[in-house]
Amino acid sequence: VSAPASTETTDRPGIIEARPVSHPWRWVVLAGLAILVAMMLSSFITNKRWDWGFAFQVMNQSPVLNGLVRGTIVGTIGAMIIGVSLGVLIAIMRLSENPVLQWVAFVYTWFFRAIPRYVLLAILGSGVGYLYATLHVGVPFGQQISSALGLQSDLTFFSLDVNTLSNSIIFGIIGLGLSEAAYMAEIARAGILSVDKGQAEAAQALGMNNGRTMRRIVLPQAMRVIVPPTGNEAIAMVKDTSLLAAIPIIAELFYQTSAIGTRTLRIMPAFVAATLWYLIICSILMVGQYYLERHFGRGFGQKKPKNKRFARSGGMGGA
Amino acid sequence: MARRRPSPAITLSASAAIVALALSACGSNSLSGSAGASGTTTTPAAAQTADAKLVAALPAKIKSAGKIVVGTDATYAPNEFLDADGKTVRGMDVDLFNAVAQKFGVTVQWVPASFDSIILGVDSGKYDVGVSSFTINPDRKKQVNMVSYFNAGTQWAVLKGNPKKVNPDAACGLNIGVQKGTVQIDDLTARSKKCTDAGKKPINQIVEQAQSKVTADLVGGKVDAMLADSPVGLYAVKQTGGQLEALGATYDAAPYGIVVPKSETAFAQGIADAFTALNASGDYKKAIQNWGNDTGAISTFAVNP
Numbered sequence: 016v017s018a019p020a021s022t023e024t025t026d027r028p029g030i031i032e033a034r035p036v037s038h039p040w041r042w043v044v045l046a047g048l049a050i051l052v053a054m055m056l057s058s059f060i061t062n063k064r065w066d067w068g069f070a071f072q073v074m075n076q077s078p079v080l081n082g083l084v085r086g087t088i089v090g091t092i093g094a095m096i097i098g099v100s101l102g103v104l105i106a107i108m109r110l111s112e113n114p115v116l117q118w119v120a121f122v123y124t125w126f127f128r129a130i131p132r133y134v135l136l137a138i139l140g141s142g143v144g145y146l147y148a149t150l151h152v153g154v155p156f157g158q159q160i161s162s163a164l165g166l167q168s169d170l171t172f173f174s175l176d177v178n179t180l181s182n183s184i185i186f187g188i189i190g191l192g193l194s195e196a197a198y199m200a201e202i203a204r205a206g207i208l209s210v211d212k213g214q215a216e217a218a219q220a221l222g223m224n225n226g227r228t229m230r231r232i233v234l235p236q237a238m239r240v241i242v243p244p245t246g247n248e249a250i251a252m253v254k255d256t257s258l259l260a261a262i263p264i265i266a267e268l269f270y271q272t273s274a275i276g277t278r279t280l281r282i283m284p285a286f287v288a289a290t291l292w293y294l295i296i297c298s299i300l301m302v303g304q305y306y307l308e309r310h311f312g313r314g315f316g317q318k319k320p321k322n323k324r325f326a327r328s329g330g331m332g333g334a
Numbered sequence: 335m336a337r338r339r340p341s342p343a344i345t346l347s348a349s350a351a352i353v354a355l356a357l358s359a360c361g362s363n364s365l366s367g368s369a370g371a372s373g374t375t376t377t378p379a380a381a382q383t384a385d386a387k388l389v390a391a392l393p394a395k396i397k398s399a400g401k402i403v404v405g406t407d408a409t410y411a412p413n414e415f416l417d418a419d420g421k422t423v424r425g426m427d428v429d430l431f432n433a434v435a436q437k438f439g440v441t442v443q444w445v446p447a448s449f450d451s452i453i454l455g456v457d458s459g460k461y462d463v464g465v466s467s468f469t470i471n472p473d474r475k476k477q478v479n480m481v482s483y484f485n486a487g488t489q490w491a492v493l494k495g496n497p498k499k500v501n502p503d504a505a506c507g508l509n510i511g512v513q514k515g516t517v518q519i520d521d522l523t524a525r526s527k528k529c530t531d532a533g534k535k536p537i538n539q540i541v542e543q544a545q546s547k548v549t550a551d552l553v554g555g556k557v558d559a560m561l562a563d564s565p566v567g568l569y570a571v572k573q574t575g576g577q578l579e580a581l582g583a584t585y586d587a588a589p590y591g592i593v594v595p596k597s598e599t600a601f602a603q604g605i606a607d608a609f610t611a612l613n614a615s616g617d618y619k620k621a622i623q624n625w626g627n628d629t630g631a632i633s634t635f636a637v638n639p
Binding site (some may be wrong): 069072073075076077078079080081082137140141142144145146148178181182261263265266271273274275276277278279280282 | 361362363365408409411415416418419420421445446447448451454455457458459460461544546547549550553554573574577
């Protein structure tokens, strides 16, 4: 305003006529998408076969809620607890200097990564009880030893009836957990390897032993790499609980919604009910994952600017 | 850090627990406008008194447990299906075998299973017996003892008015729905072979894990026709409220059998005797009529007929 033009000389460039780059195709795509979304929404309302009212009713049925809690949620939590703890253990075995442990960990991962979960669960549900109807927990070869020594007891502490157990969620949790451990082992291994070797060396220089170095120095730093894929695994596990029908476990979300669908012959609303529940559960988990990632990512990399969205918005409205 | 915030993992699991509690607290048990299972007002067969001779035939394992563990595929209405509570197994087979168990002085624990895993489960001792509309055939008799208790045939069903003009004897190239592991698959395979032998297109079998899915496929138009055991096919026709109709007559009538392990022949004979006693008292007929299956009643109950 205060006459900068007077100082301007001819060899200087003129005022830049800055204009945002125009994006005409953005608007075309936007219009196309808007039409598609409108068509979809209108079909939700006009196509009576969606039957939303019935879908919401199915969502609120006691057997469905019971299946959601006792099958899907309990199954996911249980399987992830087994998966993560066993997975980290196997990763540590895989990275140890003991060749036997390395080899055992490798074979475990190889086996359980190669077996589809559905097949594994079907085997657990029907096959294991066929092979081993009861599981005796005691001294190895206890029966042979006691008969050789003429002992009264056969050195068995307790016995489990596999066939009774095999229809319970416990078998489902074990099956999914064993399979998950194989994937978690790979994730944890990548996480441990991502921590600079110098960290462990420094810890050892301070006199920490191997276990302590792992617990106090390496694993906390590895978590930054481990947590995001673990969140993905947890979300995948929610969906994989629908495979429990292979055992079969009937207190499970999808089994129960399907049962209602086939009983009433309104298949699609029952599928919609299951879909909505899975969407809700996974959305909650995704929020949880965001905070977990923020927690374990503390002090690493750059912080995102708080008002990033608004800072960029100036460039968006162009065209 | 001035004050400790609860760790995110604890917060997460706490909120999961709260969600779980909130969910299990509510929930309804009724569905509006649902067809439900007809015959839901069935009165259970009259209570039976235990017969000392039969009790003696019980395997030791059942006697000490006081219950018979039965494997059943609860997707086969009206013979066996899950009730609206999503847990209880109901149906004609259930009423019949509960009465049999009362003759033995024990209760029954019904365990839903997938159909093709039941015989394996009986072999392995996972189930004491299998009661799931098993048609008696030579292959099955080789593996287990089968006690006949009902006569069923195969029934075709199509959409009302047979819009696809399906003819069971000329079904080449059509999509036909059938349940996994059933005798109807052999039937369809034989028919399909006739088609290919005559230079026509084979029958396209749509094999579903559960009979209820087969019925749903037919209503939804995924398959052109379906084959099922006569009680089930006729029940589906009735249940779908005029959307389906039976096609042709029932054929290939064959007895249903209770699956008992090969080693338990005395128990199998005991079950046959219990059925004979139930037939004499009229309770057998009553239970079958309750489910609209009168035509399938038999009067001679035998092990491996």
